[in-house]
Amino acid sequence: MTAFILVSGMFTGTHVWQDTAARLTAAGAQAHTVALTGLDGPRGGTVSGTDLETHIADVLAVIDSVGTARDRKIVLVGHDYGIHPALGAADRRAERVDRIVHLDSGMPRDGVPALAAVPDQSLRERLAGRPGTGRGAGADAVLAPPAHDEWRIWGSTAGVPDAALDRLTALAAPQPLGTLLQPLRLTGAVTSVPTTGVLCTGNGASIEMVQMLVGFGGDPALQALTDPRVSFFELPTGHWPMLSCPAELADVLLQAAAGEGHRLKPADEAEQPAHLRPFLLDVPEVPRERHGNVDLYLPDAQEPRPAVVFVHGGPVPADARPTPRDWPALTGYARYAAGSGAVGVVLDHRLHDLGDYERAAADVAAAVELVRADPRVDADRIALWFFSGGGLITTDWLAAPPRWLRCLAATYPVLAPLPNWGLSGTRFHPARAVAGAGALPVVLTRVGLEMPEIAATVEEFLAAAEDCGADVEVVDVPHGHHSFETVDPTDESREAVHRAMRAVLDHVGRRDLPRRSGDGPPEAPGRAVR
Incomplete structure (x- = not known):
């Protein structure tokens, strides 16, 4: 029996996993969704002092509730921001977690806050320089959820049906800033846990691109991705596959749990990059x-x-x-x-x-x-x-x-x-x-x-x-x-x-200079050759 523990990303709650969880259950697995403090339920609910450690505790509670049956395999899935509390919890229960799945997420490192993974560079800079940015102040400050037409700032919405995007917006909750600003602390125990990356190509990631980065050499974190215990899958969709293709996502998660997937080639193999x-x-x-x-x-x-x-x-x-x-x-x-x-x-x-x-x-x-x-x-x-x-x-x-x-x-x-x-x-x-x-x-x-x-x-x-x-x-x-x-x-x-x-x-x-903007009357523009 495989028990999947599903951790959602920024502004979202357990509701995003509904269709994927149902398909995992129908396949004979268990599916447990993590209610992150302050994010779950309609529009969430501000809880004083909510930070990354709060969410790590939320994930730990679900891991501990699953039980310790020898024939039960725990696969921890973190989407987007959710990989940060997922990794923090797995580092403390490494002996209980059989695999971690990075679902269109980054590779958090010890001492680095989740803010580093926020896709909007200008927002990262504002929040890093002014921790009080957002609603509230101090420990209770929050980042307002996206409006309906702002989700694309946080990731491609390719493939998400209109009704699902409407629901995502209606149920979105403010993100406690403490969850983004508090550094992730890892002891290193989590490095023993096999991992799988699920890349959503519609959001700009692919196995080919990661392999190319690995081929450059140098970065130890990238070279670690060539470990035989690390596998990869691609989904041809945007950043929210649980909404755009829940059946395909469930199939990939089941394959990941079985240890399947693409393996990267090390940079120092005989074949030159x-x-x-x-x-x-x-x-x-x-x-x-x-x-x-x-x-x-x-x-x-x-x-x-x-x-x-x-x-x-x-x-x-x-x-x-x-x-x-x-x-x-x-x-x-x-x-x-x-x-x-x-x-x-x-x-x-x-x-x-x-x-x-x-x-x-x-x-x-x-x-x-x-x-x-x-x-x-x-x-x-x-x-x-x-x-x-x-x-x-x-x-x-x-x-x-x-x-x-x-x-x-x-x-x-x-x-x-x-x-x-x-x-x-x-x-x-x-x-x-x-x-x-x-x-x-x-x-x-x-x-x-x-x-x-x-x-x-x-x-x-x-x-x-x-x-x-x-x-x-x-x-x-x-x-x-x-x-x-x-x-x-x-x-x-x-x-x-x-x-x-x-x-x-x-x-x-050519020695003659064509006229340009500011040089006088412009020349007739050329034609784009397709």
Whole structure:
């Protein structure tokens, strides 16, 4: 007999588990929902001093009520914020819990409050700086629940029926701020408990994306996900699968309880991770100069030459080695540009976490100024080329392109914040910024086998580009994957790289400057090529 203990997330109570619990029971399991103090029942009920320890005690009470039968297996499921009290309780009853399921949730660490997992970055900053933010004061302060049209701030509502969203809003309760601000304390006992991650792809998470992060190496927490006791499942839905697909969720939970699921490959296995495999083209060796975090690949030329600045994606763990500027794909592109007569530039920027986009953007801007100040560079002929998660940094350059920026390129980019990245309220939204691009040429390389959550952002960008008449050339790689330059060394891939490079070099090589906003009467905008 498997006993599932279900812990809900922010603003929600036991009611969200109704359909999933019924299906688990019908399958012969037990299903116990945890009523978290102050959150359960219609609109909840403020209880003085409610904090994370209060909710950990709520979960412990349910674990202890299940009993100690030898043939009963306890699977503890934490959704969203619910993983914090679930882990806290499991750390104190590690011998009783057989598996922990992270249901579209983060990986809480000892000493870190649940506030760190709140998806809205601006809200995190306000609450961290002003603990009294919200209704009430001190120990009784609360965060008001979302209105009907605000749930998307907390996670994608994809797949949730209208009636279910109405009910979710009607029963939502204020979240006691103490539950978010109090650090989680773990002894380490919980590390002995097998775990399963259930990723909701509609909310911006996927197994492929986690495997890519693991491949970067460095972060011990990510490397721990390759333990054979850790498994993964995906659900093609938004952040509330118990409302959008309760039957499918119940099936996944039963499989997780049986120890099934996908296992990740360790970063140090014999097969090289994608970002360290050889570049698909033979490119010439050229002189390289290192200036702080910026590398220049220099062409054989006497006069100042145009430059192409290649901006890596991420987030990349801060202790990952080698750093991106030594990755074969990026050095391959830079040498290709230098061999074609332009200065190729690769830099390391500090996009180590989703909250780092501001400083990463500043790093890129500083690197561009360093390049433009170099006497071997024609400061009026610069191209910027962004990859993967670095695509969000295109925002500033699209919204107000400087006159010297001749071309902006993006390869398998993220062009709108993913729902669970917490960036929807920030400026980093290229699909919106493209309206300001004017006559700036954009060369976008799109792979046909892209991760669906990233592909959706590319399509959003292209639709916006078409609406505003932006000048976008799309280079398609129909059978290409993310990082196709190292994982798909095919003729199709090689031709795509050649075509994108030719387009960028053609734009950056022109000596005449197209007019831009602020330079006088604008040129007729280009046409988005779909």
